[in-house]
Amino acid sequence: MAERPLRPIGTPNLGFLLRDPAFFMNERLLERVAEAGFSDIRIAHTAVFHHVRDAGSRITELAERAQVTKPTVVYLVNDLEAMGYVERVPDPGDGRAKLVRLTEHGLAAREAGRAAVAEIEAEWGAALGEERLAKLRELLLELRAFLWP
Amino acid sequence: MAERPLRPIGTPNLGFLLRDPAFFMNERLLERVAEAGFSDIRIAHTAVFHHVRDAGSRITELAERAQVTKPTVVYLVNDLEAMGYVERVPDPGDGRAKLVRLTEHGLAAREAGRAAVAEIEAEWGAALGEERLAKLRELLLELRAFLWP
DNA sequence: AGGCGATGGTGAGATGATCTAACCAATTAG
DNA sequence: CTAATTGGTTAGATCATCTCACCATCGCCT
Known part of the structure; x- marks a missing residue:
């Protein structure tokens, strides 16, 4: 199997190519959300x-x-409740x-998070070019559609 | 900031688009490496x-x-040494x-891991088309070059 | 109407992957 | 030769996650 041209030596595999920038975005997101005054939020x-609906979930x-499992959510919600973000x-x-x-408080934090993500994506768009970033997003969506049909 | 066209509702942000398939690859990788007989390897x-050189690092x-920090590596290397993968x-x-x-034993496991990654990437290539997967890789490399100049 | 399996949520406890702080041993620079 | 630096380690903490066990409520079936 895998009779495809070998990647050049030193080219990281797709796992790393995907994970590293995802990690990067998480870190920046947390930084900026903290700057916006929500410094107790963890990743x-x-x-x-991201998943809670406005009417409640x-x-x-x-x-x-x-x-994730239910106990994990309970743990996170306990945390967020104690910090005043959810009820x-x-x-x-x-x-x-x-x-x-x-x-x-939670709504304000969510807004800060959304703004931070938009900001980071805008920076990436400025670096790669908006069309290329759009292309990246499109390919990732296609990959997602394949992996989770 | 972020005066760019809003993403359609429900489109996941780039963080998720990047993280989810990275996660997916990790899981498949571990599965296949386990099938190849190395079931004690963890992510x-x-x-x-991935980083150790043949001459030793x-x-x-x-x-x-x-x-990561040195103690983290010590922890991992202790583990791998106890399992016979490194010395x-x-x-x-x-x-x-x-x-x-x-x-x-470690070399054999690394080979199994490489084969598994190649296999998974080949599956993705078959699904998206090789050129599109190559494009994806190219864009991710560009993003990486921007983020870690 | 009553009982019972399914469902929603929790608690307890374990595990894995990471960190920081403190430390020892060997090296290198004044 | 001493002092600062570097390589590695230990100890201990933290965080995010899991599994297993459990209680409360619901809704179906006879």
Whole structure:
């Protein structure tokens, strides 16, 4: 298998090429969110911020969407609740369930996060050229469609 | 900042687009390496396998190359040494230093890892088309050059 | 209507990968 | 020759994640 032209020596494999900039973005994101006044947010919390719906989401739903286990989400939500970013409200439609919802503070943090991401992507766009960045995004979306049909 | 056209709703940001397939590759890599008979290798170990030179590398060098601290490398190397993948030999040129080198077992595991990566990349190439995958790699290399000049 | 399997959420405890701080041994530079 | 630097290690902490066990509620079935 793998009868394809060998990569030039020293060219990192796709795993590294993908992971390293993802890591970079995480770090910058955290930096800028901290600068915006939310310095207690850690990278794991982004799973919640990214997936929680405005009307509130169940723990189970968050776990599915973020592809982690329920106890992991509970741990993150406990954390965020203690820090005032989210609140748990009873789910009106099901006595067992609770809805996790962003507080005002949480909404502000999410906005800061979104702004930071947009900023970082803009910097990358300025460096590569907007069309090339768009092409990169397109290819990554295609890859994602293949991996998670 | 960020006066660029908004992404369509639901389009994941670049962080996720990059991280998710990197994660995917890691998991597949580990699976296949395990199938090849090296089932005790964990993902963190890849840092050592990927960066160690055939002639042997110092702990310090590995830490720099893998972008982690020295104690982290010591921890990984202890692990790999106990499992028989690497050995420590004294550095002939410096009494303080030791060289970490792959054993026969380690070389075999590295080969299995390389084969697995090549296989996965070939699958991606078959799905996206080789030229498009090459384009993706090219753009990622460009991004890397921007981020780590 | 009552019981019981499925579902939503939690707690306890373990594990893995990382870090910082402190340290010893050997080297190199004044 | 001493002092600062460098290579490696140990100890201990932290964080993010998991599995297993559990309780509460729901909704179905007889």
